[in-house]
Amino acid sequence: MMTESRNNLKFSSDLGLEMYQLIEQLYPICRSITGNGVRQTLKIIQQLLPFLNIQEVSSGTPVFDWTVPREWNIRDAYVKNAQGERIIDFQKSNLHVLSYSLPVKAKITLGALKYHIFKIHDHPDWIPYRTSYYNERWGFCLSHNQLQELADEEYEVCIDSSLSNGSLTYGEYFLQGESQDEVLFSCHVCHPSLCNDNLSGIALVTFLAKHLSVLSRKYSYRFLFIPGTIGSITWLSENQTQIFKIKHGLVLAGLGAPGKYTYKKSRQGDTEIDRAMIHVLKHFGQDHEILEFFPYGYDERQYCSPAFNLPIGCLMRPMHGRYAEYHTSGDNLDFVHPQYLAESFSTCFATLQILENNKTFVNQNPHCEPQLGRRGLYNTIGDKELAMLWVLNLSDGHHSLLSIAERSGLPFAQVQSAAEILSKHGLLKEL
Amino acid sequence: MMTESRNNLKFSSDLGLEMYQLIEQLYPICRSITGNGVRQTLKIIQQLLPFLNIQEVSSGTPVFDWTVPREWNIRDAYVKNAQGERIIDFQKSNLHVLSYSLPVKAKITLGALKYHIFKIHDHPDWIPYRTSYYNERWGFCLSHNQLQELADEEYEVCIDSSLSNGSLTYGEYFLQGESQDEVLFSCHVCHPSLCNDNLSGIALVTFLAKHLSVLSRKYSYRFLFIPGTIGSITWLSENQTQIFKIKHGLVLAGLGAPGKYTYKKSRQGDTEIDRAMIHVLKHFGQDHEILEFFPYGYDERQYCSPAFNLPIGCLMRPMHGRYAEYHTSGDNLDFVHPQYLAESFSTCFATLQILENNKTFVNQNPHCEPQLGRRGLYNTIGDKELAMLWVLNLSDGHHSLLSIAERSGLPFAQVQSAAEILSKHGLLKEL
């Protein structure tokens, strides 16, 4: 029943460090929506989650309105100047290559090269991250400063990539619980060397899975490591008959950097996961913002499409597009910190504890208050007594513990603890 | 389908001028709740709306709890001083006579005359507008300054009016649409030389009717030019069996002067016309206030009486009683402007476009997002794409385009345009 760390939601800094180390290990890999980068990533995760199931779905497989694309792989890429020096070098940063770039090998003028170059103005030292999955082209991304330095001469461009039939790869990890009802965690694994978006999400999902694997669980848990958009579409398409089991879910994306938590509610907007997450954010006292669902962002777009409308929200810190480092080389190993990873873990875990423990009880002495004093329950500290009174008063079969926590303003753990004491004394029974 | 000016809600200044010219033409006429002033007014409107139906309802006709009153007409009125000079002259301003004054011709002292005089303090140069429809009396209205100047001498008073059996006159203009469902516009035509209240409303209703007459229409439209209170009561009484057809409606009163728009909701408070009007006012960015229904004001009092409870709101600018010029000679041709008339026209027309186009669609690809990219719909400008995602996500059969506009915060026209593009690509079907 996941009670082990209930009263200690601040996990040790060791855990933050372990997540950070996984990020360090995954950082150099060039991931995209398909290809060996994803496979290599999942293999590393498998060292922590040995039963991680690595799935391959062939290119060309129809998945709802989409088709699994050809597989993209890249070995090397560079731009050499007239002196033969690699002035743009994929080996230094895989962000330098437009993701899904077609192979190219050519001599080209600066003017022609510029048509294939992406940059950002605001941070002249940062390389932007750009993709072109469904529009066949090639390109290089570089910093504004790098671009300024390019002399007007002939360049040799080389992208040693391949785009050909293969498969889309994703990871799935399942933990059976007492119930068939499932909690889904989903993170995207398609971004190359970008730490917050989304190596942080990958690390969190990995360690939540690892942590939950050794606890007893009311719910079954499913953890998806998927390429963004096409990955969730593929998974939903392949698992249509099982989707009804998902009772709660979270997309985790960007949770290792400083800034405000943003929780984006599910499309339904008032589901238990929404309420549990909002409760946790409120009571942890950390700066946060709650947003109504909107149909762009991460894979919640697909999970919350009208035919599924799943109770799945999205937690971010900070929110995509709201930090300068977003989708640039600034989102590197300096941008994420073990401390924030640990805090995000605690936030997620506390939310799970609400889901796991959110029972509804019935007061067995509903006529007036029971005499707590003769049971030795009255002279306890004020807050405990208060929680007991709330639980007794609202345990009429219509209020779950989360409802009681919401109405009383008390933290869930305190309400849960009161319910356990009262149950022990025969004053409550689970509905 | 009224699409002609969707993207051009700012109508030409010509339209404002045309409305202003109608006001100029109607300004000198002495209107009341019955009589030739109303007939003359409707004849002028008929020049713009040739199929305007001018109805006469005989004095004495029972209309619910009321009776159509006797008809009042006035030819001349004055107060002459001892020198025989017309010091108060109906020919100079018809506001000088208390509306529905009984005929009188007498010599009278200043003291006795004062019992029959109405004035206002706050604006010493303005003549107030007063009526006594159901209480038989006579009176003159004059400015505070004029009153001060009256010497203590004998006066000759003359009101050459008549109050006798005749009829109540109103105008009705109907435009058949594809559907029997109707949109009602109502304005009061009983005020004499007052421009904002309500020659502005008359002008707006006239030009909305004229403008709609040449467009294709989903709804049928009915336009009423009626004396206030007794006119709407009479019309409702005479049309009881047809009233169920009215699905939306607006009372337009005072819409040509500077100041804040006030939209007073229907008694139901959350009807489509309420939501459409609020959406338009919000997105037009003009200063406005939304008021809940209250049972006094204009003819919405009757339309929203409990037995009818019609979805009819009232748009004003500014609201009655909230401007100094209200019901005084200050509400003259200088107080209203073509610009405000044109703005009010745009506001009303934009609201109608929502009603006309507020369909509910069903996403034909509800499992995940459809691949907009392969349809060439993805690399369009950001807002358009966003509107498409909202329409797709919420088109589950439970959200009209107006609901989608409300939830997304996007302007209706943008949502409508997205729905049209998606429909063309087979991604949406109308419910």
Add this chain to the structure above:
Amino acid sequence: MMTESRNNLKFSSDLGLEMYQLIEQLYPICRSITGNGVRQTLKIIQQLLPFLNIQEVSSGTPVFDWTVPREWNIRDAYVKNAQGERIIDFQKSNLHVLSYSLPVKAKITLGALKYHIFKIHDHPDWIPYRTSYYNERWGFCLSHNQLQELADEEYEVCIDSSLSNGSLTYGEYFLQGESQDEVLFSCHVCHPSLCNDNLSGIALVTFLAKHLSVLSRKYSYRFLFIPGTIGSITWLSENQTQIFKIKHGLVLAGLGAPGKYTYKKSRQGDTEIDRAMIHVLKHFGQDHEILEFFPYGYDERQYCSPAFNLPIGCLMRPMHGRYAEYHTSGDNLDFVHPQYLAESFSTCFATLQILENNKTFVNQNPHCEPQLGRRGLYNTIGDKELAMLWVLNLSDGHHSLLSIAERSGLPFAQVQSAAEILSKHGLLKEL
């Protein structure tokens, strides 16, 4: 129908004085949850309410989860110093003795005595009020200053009390109305010399009962003078089959001191008593706060326990625990004032008048407004006319007069008065 003072909710200062005089008379008595202090108190109330029923429930009687406790009585108590002087004297203030103290007679050192002493820091001159009903012990309460003065010498302590089988005493007063439906008033009578908490509540309930006894009443009224917690539990236990008759109720506690009114809603939160009380507080224009129900405080805890969930709120001024004098000797005859008692009476009485007069009418002329003018109802003062229009517009069978008052923002009395006028003219009929 309780119309006598409708338009004069400010009761005479005489009434405040009469309530204050009752408080003066009851102040010296040492009350607790059982014993002669309560009996003596009820006897005095009986002088004002001759038909007050004084009930005795034997010690040991099971009442839901509780048992009626043994009866506690006290004759004298003191602490004498080495010189034999009564330096702590029950005769000077009954607050000096911990309520329900076991009898004791002993010589004791200062050190040992201190284990039995209760004091408060913040107000060094005030004696705190403390109880130990269900934990057998003895103790003295004294001011911080008094404690400082105690020399390190031997003391003689004496509490001449008894705790033995007897009974719990409460008072009940019933007024039959036209209907079996009841309004309940409840006040706690277990506090010793404390004026606001709750001699003020006792005085209010007494005089409300006295006042209502000579008026005609739609509802029956029940007034309970009970010891806190165990008293309401006992009464509920003894009256289980009758409780369904209670349609509205108020716990009155602490209503004679300066400060903000606090109305704590019933657990249901939107009952008629809640709405009526909120309406009155809002329209009386006095400083007030509305709180949602919470399961601690006064006897509303029991009335609103889940099996009963009665529509009973609690009115306080100021709220328990929010004033320094609360549960100390500072809550004395100087702390309460006739003026505040009279105001609280008016507030309660105005609320009752809403309950008594909150009918639902049906407009007999629902098609448009009726012609008020020909009935002489139009040229009355603006507000009256306005109230009539609201009543007519909303009297569709779905809006009570209180609903109309809430929606219109008009005071209930004005809405009621309009309904009466309209009824006289045949324009309304009670549903």
